[in-house]
Amino acid sequence: MSYLIDSHSKSIRTFIRLLFILIVVMGMGTLGYMMIEKWSFLESFYMTLITITTVGFSEVHHLSANGKIFTSLLIFVGVGFFLYVTGYLVQFVVEGRIREIMGRRKLNKKIKRLKHHYIVCGYGRIGRVLVTNLKNHPIDIVVVEKNPELLATMEEDGVLYISGNATDEQVLLEAGIEHARTLVAVLATDTENVFLTLTARQLNPQLYIMARASEEAVKKKLLAAGADKVESPYDIGAVSMAMRVMRPTVTSFLDLVLTRKNKNIEMEEIPVAASSVICGKTLLESKIRQKFNIIIIAIKKPDESMIFNPASEKVIREGDTMIVVGDTENLSAFSKTLMNDPLGARG
DSSP: OHHHHHHHHHHHHHHHHHHOOOOOHHHHHHHHHHHTTOOOHHHHHHHHHHTTTTTTOOOOOOOOOHHHHHHHIIIIIIIIIHHHHHHHHHHHHHHHHHHHHHHHHHHHHHHOOSSSOEEEEEOSSHHHHHHHHHHSSSOOEEEEEOOOGGGGHHHHHEEEEEESSSSSSHHHHTTGGGOOEEEEEOOHHHHOOOOOOOOHHOOTTOOOOEOOOSSSSHHHHHHEEEEOOOOOHHHHHHHHHHHHHHHHHHHHHHHHHHSSSSEEEEEEEEOOTTTTTTTTBBBBHHTTHHHHOOOEEEEEEETTTEEESSSSOOOOOOOOOEEEEEEEEHHHHHHHHHHTGGGGGGO
């Protein structure tokens, strides 16, 4: 898509240059008739216009010998150039439309092939920041946005997108909601987010839905509509500010691992597969620390309970989710081990 945008911009600049040259030719023709034939500006401009456009109207006045020579030169230079500019304009319009159609088709094909992807509805201030952070992870993202003024921004950011109203069932189907893993509702109003959540839940009962709420009273409505998690940016912002005041060192550490300011350190949650080589072993027996040099912060059980700082004798079970911190490369290898990928195992 970036190639299409650059090519389109180049075509616009070329057309503007050609148009400028055409205006110069028109000006020189007008000035020539005024000086040679002593005609008025309007008569000279009209004669120049009918000459280079070859419309076939009669001459304004009888031409002198010098006037005929000048007209011949104007026909030789101006007519050819005018036809070239006209042809380029037609080509520009047609190719621009073709590029737009082809670019949109490529996007639609990519979206149709996606499975277990994330759909972000709304690309305002919150939506854009959200997508920027999600792009740091190896996941597929589709944005749904109805504001045409944001299309150029999404093109520039290089995101897959659907232009349309996220509360429309057909638009959500085009975004691949039937095969999506997660939907995030960050539309402009609470009413839109409630209706979007209700529609999304009907289209995909297994979908994980996170929704934005600006008011406390709306949270209950979003949960009733089918949202799995409801967050308020204002509440999160206030809690974050309080944490920075009371525990600046803690928040600095969280910024480091959550916002990936340090590319070599991150926090990850990794599910344990039944076929994993460490499933059924204790933390001590698994030798996770020795093999991967990562820190296990907590284990989330299938019933959503959380075991913080698990003891070495704690048994790792199928369905557990390991919350770990460590080097990016080590986390990748550990993830492969939990998913029973022998390439991820060490030692």
